[in-house]
Amino acid sequence: xxxxxxxxxxxxxxxxxxxxxxxxxxxxxxxxxxxxxxxxxxxxxxxxxxxxxxxxxxxxxxxxxxxxxxxxxxxxxxxxxxxxxxxxxxxxxxxxxxxxxxxxxxxxxxxxxxxxxxxxxxxxxxxxxxxxxxxxxxxxxxxxxxxxxxxxxxxxxxxxxxxxxxxxxxxxxxxxxxxxxxxxxxxxxxxxxxxxxxxxxxxxxxxxxxxxxxxxxxxxxxxxxxxxxxxxxxxxxxxxxxxxxxxxxxxxxxxxxxxxxxxxxxxxxxxxxxxxxxxxxxxxxxxxxxxxxxxxxxxxxxxxxxxxxxxxxxxxxxxxxxxxxxxxxxxxxxxxxxxxxxxxxxxxxxxxxxxxxxxxxxxxxxxxxxxxxxxxxxxxxxxxxxxxxxxxxxxxxxxxxxxxxxxx
Amino acid sequence: xxxxxxxxxxxxxxxxxxxxxxxxxxxxxxxxxxxxxxxxxxxxxxxxxxxxxxxxxxxxxxxxxxxxxxxxxxxxxxxxxxxxxxxxxxxxxxxxxxxxxxxxxxxxxxxxxx
Numbered sequence: 001x002x003x004x005x006x007x008x009x010x011x012x013x014x015x016x017x018x019x020x021x022x023x024x025x026x027x028x029x030x031x032x033x034x035x036x037x038x039x040x041x042x043x044x045x046x047x048x049x050x051x052x053x054x055x056x057x058x059x060x061x062x063x064x065x066x067x068x069x070x071x072x073x074x075x076x077x078x079x080x081x082x083x084x085x086x087x088x089x090x091x092x093x094x095x096x097x098x099x100x101x102x103x104x105x106x107x108x109x110x111x112x113x114x115x116x117x118x119x120x121x122x123x124x125x126x127x128x129x130x131x132x133x134x135x136x137x138x139x140x141x142x143x144x145x146x147x148x149x150x151x152x153x154x155x156x157x158x159x160x161x162x163x164x165x166x167x168x169x170x171x172x173x174x175x176x177x178x179x180x181x182x183x184x185x186x187x188x189x190x191x192x193x194x195x196x197x198x199x200x201x202x203x204x205x206x207x208x209x210x211x212x213x214x215x216x217x218x219x220x221x222x223x224x225x226x227x228x229x230x231x232x233x234x235x236x237x238x239x240x241x242x243x244x245x246x247x248x249x250x251x252x253x254x255x256x257x258x259x260x261x262x263x264x265x266x267x268x269x270x271x272x273x274x275x276x277x278x279x280x281x282x283x284x285x286x287x288x289x290x291x292x293x294x295x296x297x298x299x300x301x302x303x304x305x306x307x308x309x310x311x312x313x314x315x316x317x318x319x320x321x322x323x324x325x326x327x328x329x330x331x332x333x334x335x336x337x338x339x340x341x342x343x344x345x346x347x348x349x350x351x352x353x354x355x356x357x358x359x360x361x362x363x364x365x366x367x368x369x370x371x372x373x374x375x376x377x378x379x380x381x382x383x384x385x386x387x388x389x390x391x392x393x394x395x396x397x398x399x400x401x402x403x404x405x406x407x408x
Numbered sequence: 409x410x411x412x413x414x415x416x417x418x419x420x421x422x423x424x425x426x427x428x429x430x431x432x433x434x435x436x437x438x439x440x441x442x443x444x445x446x447x448x449x450x451x452x453x454x455x456x457x458x459x460x461x462x463x464x465x466x467x468x469x470x471x472x473x474x475x476x477x478x479x480x481x482x483x484x485x486x487x488x489x490x491x492x493x494x495x496x497x498x499x500x501x502x503x504x505x506x507x508x509x510x511x512x513x514x515x516x517x518x519x520x521x522x
Contacts, residue, residue, distance in 0.1 A: 029478065034452045038475075074478050151510060154496070155485070157485055161501065164501045328450060
């Protein structure tokens with residue numbers, strides 16, 4: 001990023017743990033001002049790890065189970081700190097406790113996608129805004145909560161100060177976030193075996209980048225890193241020797257990848273093309289409107305998804321026009337291409353699951369009910385490295401941990 | 409979120425190959441402008457307001473601001489980095505000041521040392 005040097009790593013096994021993908025969807029505060037990255041997730045995790053493996057034929061799993069969370073409105077900051085840590089209940093504009101509407105599903109202990117979606121359903125029904133009710137908090141509890149926020153997400157305190165907001169008088173408004181693809185909360189990521197190897201031999205994944213095992217969070221991701229390290233070492237010990245450094249085929253592969261990566265920078269200062277930001281913004285609105293973003297209350301249907309695929313293909317055909325003026329913009333150009341490639345997979349996943357299993361994370365307006373006969377399984381995608389064609393298929397659910405599946 | 413670099417306080421970290429804010433920013437958004445010798449944010453729209461730059465600057469030359477889309481004019485939140493603690497001074501749009509403090513590093517326990 002500083003020197004433009006292209007580093008080539010030769011390894012018998014590789015672990016990819018580059019995080020998940022935010023910024024595929026347009027966040028609702030992204031406009032022409034300075035709030036283009038106001039999302040909960042780190043906006044610099046754009047799914048590059050998924051893209052790297054996917055382009056080489058590694059199978060992706062469950063991207064349709066997108067992570068959508070209840071977050072503070074506009075700022076999109078953490079809410080569990082308040083609602084769980086400080087027990088501030090979720091209320092709607094009529095002061096009704098929202099989660100009691102879901103008592104039959106467990107109320108405050110309802111499945112996470114129910115809790116994530118509840119404020120949005122209230123808003124859609126005309127009972128918004130929704131809040132975490134902080135009005136009964138004692139002053140020193142408020143100070144403790146602010147101090148916790150200063151540790152976790154300091155600028156949230158600045159946000160409240162920029163509104164002159166006293167949370168004991170005005171509760172903290174909440175709303176749904178934009179959808180994220182990740183393996184740490186939800187289970188979107190590479191299909192991995194128990195040793196964390198993907199379907200590409202020698203390629204391992206851990207953390208957000210590894211799919212199929214949700215609710216890992218920080219601790220689980222760290223444990224998974226250890227599993228992947230063990231797996232990678234075991235693989236390495238029995239792996240074929242690496243190709244010779246003089247290998248013609250290797251040199252051709254490297255030259256091809258260098259050309260792909262550097263192309264936007266080498267088109268010349270006067271090149272009449274497309275900036276990475278323009279393509280990113282276009283992709284984000286496409287995903288938001290057609291692939292179930294926040295403006296659509298996460299809903300989509302077959303025809304919208306087909307429209308999204310058509311335009312994603314057009315964006316891919318326009319990679320050849322991306323231009324970058326410097327190394328930072330070159331990074332942006334590559335990130336934007338990665339976002340588009342991952343978005344293509346996301347849309348295939350949303351298309352393939354023809355039911356609504358996790359409303360809010362994955363809502364099909366045209367298939368509003370759950371279909372256990374056909375879809376009690378994993379949805380998978382694979383991209384052919386030669387042709388670029390993406391196919392979707394399923395893998396059966398196999399119970400690994402004994403007991404009642406429906407009980408935590 | 410756009411971090412504002414105060415030109416009268418920024419010295420461009422002359423003792424380092426990269427400025428501290430350049431190194432700290434997870435989005436590669438901070439850079440040194442060779443024309444002015446000061447740091448600047450190359451893409452304010454992409455800032456996540458994580459405040460890493462604001463905290464790491466030894467000259468207190470960076471101010472994080474809320475974009476107007478999200479917050480009114482003008483509040484401030486200033487971190488004062490102390491040993492094992494951060495003191496935060498917050499002034500809201502009505503001029504109300506609050507100071508917070510917390511330990512961000514556990515002080516080393518001498519009996520844990522080998």
